Amino acid sequence: MIDDEEKTRFDKNMANDMSSVSHMFKLVALGDGAVGKTSCIKRYTEDSFSERYIATIGTTFALKTLDVELPSGSTVTARVVLWDLAGQPTYNELRRRYMAGASMAMIVYDVTRPQTFLDIGDWFTRFITVCPNAVVAVVANKIDREDRLVPSEAGNMVQQWLDVMHYETSAKTGENINLLFTDLVKRAIEKQQELGPIDQTMAGTPPHRPSKLGV
Ligand SMILES: Nc1nc2c(ncn2[C@@H]2O[C@H](COP(=O)(O)OP(=O)(O)OP(=O)(O)O)[C@@H](O)[C@H]2O)c(=O)[nH]1
Numbered sequence: 001m002i003d004d005e006e007k008t009r010f011d012k013n014m015a016n017d018m019s020s021v022s023h024m025f026k027l028v029a030l031g032d033g034a035v036g037k038t039s040c041i042k043r044y045t046e047d048s049f050s051e052r053y054i055a056t057i058g059t060t061f062a063l064k065t066l067d068v069e070l071p072s073g074s075t076v077t078a079r080v081v082l083w084d085l086a087g088q089p090t091y092n093e094l095r096r097r098y099m100a101g102a103s104m105a106m107i108v109y110d111v112t113r114p115q116t117f118l119d120i121g122d123w124f125t126r127f128i129t130v131c132p133n134a135v136v137a138v139v140a141n142k143i144d145r146e147d148r149l150v151p152s153e154a155g156n157m158v159q160q161w162l163d164v165m166h167y168e169t170s171a172k173t174g175e176n177i178n179l180l181f182t183d184l185v186k187r188a189i190e191k192q193q194e195l196g197p198i199d200q201t202m203a204g205t206p207p208h209r210p211s212k213l214g215v
């Protein structure tokens with residue numbers, strides 16, 4: 001139970017906290033079921049990992065505030081709302097609606113399951129149709145596993161084909177997880193500067209950019 005005094009204190013803290021934040025972004029995690037979307041977000045926001053698979057139901061979100069150094073040398077504080085959308089096909093319609101307004105997406109596949117890699121193109125098309133100006137990173141996850149089947153070259157090919165960022169990660173060991181999110185935010189800030197001042201809530205949508213997939 002939160003009383004009025006406590007709520008006022010919370011609101012004040014929140015306002016103070018927000019005063020240093022100069023950029024707000026929405027990030028959506030996409031990719032097939034069980035590829036490790038929730039695990040990557042957990043590793044980044046809580047620095048924890050669990051071997052147990054609990055499928056995400058519908059959608060959840062987490063917050064992260066980070067300082068990023070820009071090429072100009074200045075440091076800015078950004079806040080990211082990370083939307084974690086279930087990968088199971090039942091949620092397709094829900095997902096379309098939740099992608100709206102995203103400035104960035106991470107599209108994750110599991111290097112031990114080639115089908116999750118083959119599905120990357122579909123995820124990209126669905127996302128870029130809704131958010132044509134957003135920054136996209138394709139993420140090869142579970143690189144700690146010894147039964148890897150999708151080689152690095154496949155990821156490099158997709159990077160060039162779709163003109164996206166590409167990272168190889170392990171939510172289990174934490175390898176490249178911080179780098180992935182920090183680079184996404186840096187790129188999103190650059191993109192915002194290129195596009196000019198636009199409404200943050202619409203950061204992922206206008207104007208239309210022709211995509212390589214012709215959508
Ligand atoms: N070895 C290893 N296992 C991982 C890694 N990332 C995730 N896992 C495991 O893979 C399983 C699925 O991870 P989740 O993060 O729940 O996958 P998800 O993409 O969020 O799945 P949905 O919510 O169903 O869409 C869990 O058992 C995790 O422990 C990784 O980098 N390495």
Ligand SMILES: [Mg+2]
Pocket residue numbers: 037038039054055056084085086087
């Ligand atoms: Mg999940």
